[in-house]
Amino acid sequence: QVQLVQSGAEVKKPGASVKVSCKASGYTFTNYGVTWVRQAPGQGLEWMGWISAYNGNTNYAQKFQGRVTMTTDTSTSTAYMELRSLRSDDTAVYYCARPSVADRSRFDYWGQGTLVTVSS
Amino acid sequence: QSVLTQPPSVSAAPGRKVTISCSGSSSNIGNNFVSWYQHLPGTAPKLLIYDNSKRPSGIPDRFSGSKSGTSATLGITGLQTGDEADYYCGTWDSSLSAVGFGTGTKVTVL
Numbered sequence: 001q002v003q004l005v006q007s008g009a010e011v012k013k014p015g016a017s018v019k020v021s022c023k024a025s026g027y028t029f030t031n032y033g034v035t036w037v038r039q040a041p042g043q044g045l046e047w048m049g050w051i052s053a054y055n056g057n058t059n060y061a062q063k064f065q066g067r068v069t070m071t072t073d074t075s076t077s078t079a080y081m082e083l084r085s086l087r088s089d090d091t092a093v094y095y096c097a098r099p100s101v102a103d104r105s106r107f108d109y110w111g112q113g114t115l116v117t118v119s120s
Numbered sequence: 121q122s123v124l125t126q127p128p129s130v131s132a133a134p135g136r137k138v139t140i141s142c143s144g145s146s147s148n149i150g151n152n153f154v155s156w157y158q159h160l161p162g163t164a165p166k167l168l169i170y171d172n173s174k175r176p177s178g179i180p181d182r183f184s185g186s187k188s189g190t191s192a193t194l195g196i197t198g199l200q201t202g203d204e205a206d207y208y209c210g211t212w213d214s215s216l217s218a219v220g221f222g223t224g225t226k227v228t229v230l
Binding site for chain 1: 152153176208212218220
């Protein structure tokens with residue numbers, strides 16, 4: 001069965017970076033992309049961007065351009081999301097999700113979420 | 121800064137029906153498929169509806185979706201206490217080249 005398993009919670013200081021991992025199993029990793037979505041406390045879902053696991057092409061939300069890097073390691077079927085220059089409003093639960101090939105807004109499978117807390 | 125607008129909350133008694141609207145524009149809902157997600161606190165979002173009105177396997181037919189023009193609607197019939205959650209619409213926005221989610225709607229079972 002398809003599974004996306006994310007790394008554990010992180011606590012970071014303002015200005016630091018965080019790198020969250022998402023290990024996929026149960027399907028051919030390179031046949032799909034990986035999307036990252038976050039939810040800050042009391043806020044809604046926010047799409048951060050997408051990476052193709054086939055060729056590494058990325059599409060980042062304008063809000064995160066220059067501050068986020070998404071990568072994949074096809075040898076371990078793992079996707080990574082690194083966010084730099086962290087601020088307190090980056091405190092959120094970060095999810096990876098597998099988008100459908102046919103519709104980039106259709107996410108059939110999700111990781112369990114990773115809480116990132118930014119605090120001095 | 122969601123591109124899709126939903127009512128903040130809806131409520132109804134057990135067994136009744138609720139509908140949740142999702143309003144967008146021609147650059148998103150008007151020309152792209154809409155998905156709907158159920159999000160319970162502390163869990164990952166769950167896909168309820170895709171391609172405007174299709175249900176993934178395992179999703180009961182109490183959940184339905186529709187789209188007309190630049191708006192979409194999620195319906196939940198036979199409301200149960202387990203349906204208490206936040207619900208989000210989502211679609212591709214061709215102008216932004218990004219996925220947009222709705223503002224989210226909290227469903228309360230009275």
